[in-house]
Amino acid sequence: MLGRMEQQAHFITLSTPDLGAARAFYRDGLGWTPLLDVPGEIIFFQIAPGLVLGLFDTAKFVADLQGRPNDGRLGGLTLSQNVPTPTDVDATVKRAVEAGGRLVKSPQTAAFGGYHGHVADPNGVVWEICHNPGWRVDETGRVHLEPIADTP
Template sequence: MEQRVSFITLAVRDVAASHTFYAEGLGWTPEFYDPDDVLMFRAGPLTVLSLWSRAHFEAEVGSPSQSGPGVVPLTLSHNVHTREEVDAVLADAGAAGAADVSDGQEREWGGYTGYFADPDGFRWEVAWNPGPIGELVLPSVRESD
């Protein structure tokens, strides 16, 4: 098996609400969208983030083992080039309706991060990581340039 991840699939309560948050609120461009089934975004050159109806997810994969109060033991990370970009993305997420938006904080490992939750409570870390691992996950030339 090759060392890569092709899809990250999250089971969501309401695909249309996820579309409103990610596409309309955060400005992501869907690759595929069926409001009753699934919403897919290109998340990297060879990676797709798939937000799949919880009912369809459970029918194919099975029932989640953890539910109830608390934080899902998983984070998704969006790395950026600068500290200032962390704060800007967190502000954009808050404006898009994200819950539990934290302020960016200096971390003991040398980076700067903050978090927000999507409509289903999945936590996104927005991170500036000045080390070699941080550089590994960012394009060498910014797409916006």
């Protein structure tokens, strides 16, 4: 089909009003290693095969869009990471808060039957740190979401 866009993304770029605080949260709080760090402009983290998260200084983000200041605002967005155990949820949320994140929701049993907590990065981006035993990725990279027993 001509002109059809593949069902994939390679970059997720977030407008970042305080790049230094974001760097500390992701590097020190989440323990991530930057793929590329351009001080005062942008920092990239590879977050999956072929997928990069970019944190772009808001003023430069808006200029790149040739937009208006409101074009740099974020809203209605969560990012999520599945971790192996509920204990990992607790530890990751704690470390993220210690690195400048804001606790949004303390770790607890989730409505879907797993265990999760929510923490906002210094830009207000909310991360769900989750243990979902029904989630897995097979050897081809395909995601499988299985219902968890006793989930309403």
